[in-house]
Amino acid sequence: MTEDGPGPWPGVIPAARISSMSLFMTAVACSARGECVLRESSASRVFRVSFPLPRNRHFFGLGCRRASETDLITAPMPRAIVAAILCCLVAVAGVAAQDSRDRKPPGYLDPLVAKYKRALETHRTDPRLALTLYYKLLRNPDDIARLSPQALATLHNNVGSIHYEAGESNAALLHFREAQNADPENAEARVNLGVLLSEDLEQHDEALAHGRKAIELRPGHAKGHHLVGNILQKLGQNAEAHLRFKTAEAIASGKRASASGGRALWRWNATELGEITHVPVGNEAELVMETISLKPPVFRVRQFLSPDERSRIIELARSELRESHVVATADAGPNLSTGEDGSSPKNPPRKSQTAWLVADADDTGTLELVRRRAMALTVLPDTVKSERLQVLRYSAGGYFGAHHESTAFLRRYATLLYYLEGPGEGNGGETAFPLGPDGDGGVRGEAALAAAGEAIGSGDVRRVCDSSFGVRATPTPGDAILFYNFGADGEVDRHAIHAACEVTGGVKWAANHWFTLPEEDAGGGREGRDEL
Numbered sequence: 001m002t003e004d005g006p007g008p009w010p011g012v013i014p015a016a017r018i019s020s021m022s023l024f025m026t027a028v029a030c031s032a033r034g035e036c037v038l039r040e041s042s043a044s045r046v047f048r049v050s051f052p053l054p055r056n057r058h059f060f061g062l063g064c065r066r067a068s069e070t071d072l073i074t075a076p077m078p079r080a081i082v083a084a085i086l087c088c089l090v091a092v093a094g095v096a097a098q099d100s101r102d103r104k105p106p107g108y109l110d111p112l113v114a115k116y117k118r119a120l121e122t123h124r125t126d127p128r129l130a131l132t133l134y135y136k137l138l139r140n141p142d143d144i145a146r147l148s149p150q151a152l153a154t155l156h157n158n159v160g161s162i163h164y165e166a167g168e169s170n171a172a173l174l175h176f177r178e179a180q181n182a183d184p185e186n187a188e189a190r191v192n193l194g195v196l197l198s199e200d201l202e203q204h205d206e207a208l209a210h211g212r213k214a215i216e217l218r219p220g221h222a223k224g225h226h227l228v229g230n231i232l233q234k235l236g237q238n239a240e241a242h243l244r245f246k247t248a249e250a251i252a253s254g255k256r257a258s259a260s261g262g263r264a265l266w267r268w269n270a271t272e273l274g275e276i277t278h279v280p281v282g283n284e285a286e287l288v289m290e291t292i293s294l295k296p297p298v299f300r301v302r303q304f305l306s307p308d309e310r311s312r313i314i315e316l317a318r319s320e321l322r323e324s325h326v327v328a329t330a331d332a333g334p335n336l337s338t339g340e341d342g343s344s345p346k347n348p349p350r351k352s353q354t355a356w357l358v359a360d361a362d363d364t365g366t367l368e369l370v371r372r373r374a375m376a377l378t379v380l381p382d383t384v385k386s387e388r389l390q391v392l393r394y395s396a397g398g399y400f401g402a403h404h405e406s407t408a409f410l411r412r413y414a415t416l417l418y419y420l421e422g423p424g425e426g427n428g429g430e431t432a433f434p435l436g437p438d439g440d441g442g443v444r445g446e447a448a449l450a451a452a453g454e455a456i457g458s459g460d461v462r463r464v465c466d467s468s469f470g471v472r473a474t475p476t477p478g479d480a481i482l483f484y485n486f487g488a489d490g491e492v493d494r495h496a497i498h499a500a501c502e503v504t505g506g507v508k509w510a511a512n513h514w515f516t517l518p519e520e521d522a523g524g525g526r527e528g529r530d531e532l
Contacts, residue, residue, distance in 0.1 A: 153183035167361030270297035304480035317391035320355035400500035423506035436471035465501035
């Protein structure tokens with residue numbers, strides 16, 4: 001890449017947190033969107049040369065004003081012609097000399113572009129180091145002066161994303177606004193700003209305006225539609241929210257790839273019911289894992305959390321609890337999402353409260369310790385990200401109907417469900433897998449499968465949790481349940497449909513740790529990606 005033009009490398013981005021509060025980090029895509037990292041060069045390549053002619057008149061060379069008709073008439077013709085020719089020759093020679101000085105060796109990369117590119121590449125593997133590199137660029141006035149508005153917006157947006165993932169909302173808000181000011185047409189910055197305004201500050205009207213503008217800028221941006229759906233749902237506008245969720249799902253389905261993206265992902269094999277596996281997790285005591293279902297593969301990890309860890313998670317979540325919502329999918333029936341017209345159904349799909357926790361926001365380090373233990377158990381690569389911890393509180397009568405963790409938009413490869421507290425023996429709250437054939441009432445044969453399907457389609461969680469269907473896991477405090485939402489073939493596993501059975505007494509606390517696949521394009525459509 002030369003100092004005056006874009007290079008051939010397209011900008012690309014991750015996301016980060018895949019949930020109702022998804023974040024996006026952008027990189028300027030010069031080849032795809034016509035954006036340049038550097039501003040137009042202020043150095044002029046126009047050369048002005050002059051020669052003395054009779055009567056003190058001048059002729060101007062290439063790139064300057066043309067000689068006037070009076071000049072040509074008043075100058076002696078032979079001298080005028082010679083002067084004009086010499087003027088052109090000298091000007092051309094000057095341009096050639098300047099081009100020779102500006103010519104860079106093959107592979108030359110402007111130092112500022114090199115620093116910019118290194119920061120973006122570092123972001124994929126080490127966000128904290130990338131943050132240091134970003135700030136070195138942002139704190140250098142000379143670099144800022146040379147960056148294009150699009151590149152400057154990218155830097156601020158990525159810095160804001162890192163701060164937000166660390167629970168530093170105030171710093172994130174500052175940089176998201178700076179990104180939007182630098183480049184008002186940056187859709188990702190608007191979505192990020194909308195997420196923060198809605199989820200953290202409850203400023204839904206401004207957040208909705210940014211979400212709608214992002215969709216206007218990029219109609220095929222699934223995350224923009226999903227953000228607007230979330231906000232509308234909170235504002236009680238369920239009909240349009242339902243349509244936005246369906247649009248996001250349809251867009252994501254059009255570019256959905258297999259789970260592994262051509263790379264084999266680790267998964268524990270479920271070969272025998274009751275099989276015990278001992279899993280080492282670094283310096284901690286090894287984990288004991290029991291197979292409780294073969295299809296889908298479901299494992300109970302005994303005492304994954306200590307009593308102190310469970311108490312700390314509940315303590316952090318109490319002040320953050322909000323009414324739980326669901327995401328409508330393109331194929332969800334009216335009883336599983338919303339009414340026929342998008343309105344709220346008579347029997348809501350879930351009754352619970354939800355809180356989202358950020359590991360970096362916990363000064364005791366408990367959440368980070370749990371996250372590391374979870375990553376060690378799942379043995380997944382860094383490309384599979386762990387989302388923020390979702391904490392759930394079910395009071396008596398609370399439940400979550402049959403659902404699947406993964407959609408085309410939210411590609412959750414594996415789920416680690418933590419039982420934190422209650423509700424006590426005989427008070428319900430089990431986790432049911434109605435299509436699992438390995439429980440006491442295993443679903444075997446067409447008739448049994450049809451009956452299970454009817455129970456799921458009814459939207460009645462009591463029917464789904466009937467002991468005659470599938471596999472059920474008892475909520476034992478401290479234990480965790482691990483299951484995969486994708487099969488070994490890389491496709492979504494329908495057997496992973498599950499429900500949180502109704503709590504009939506006491507209070508049940510649980511938490512979900514999701515491990516989400518990176519967004520992938522299926523080819524076609526846009527020329528290049530502008531997301532990390």
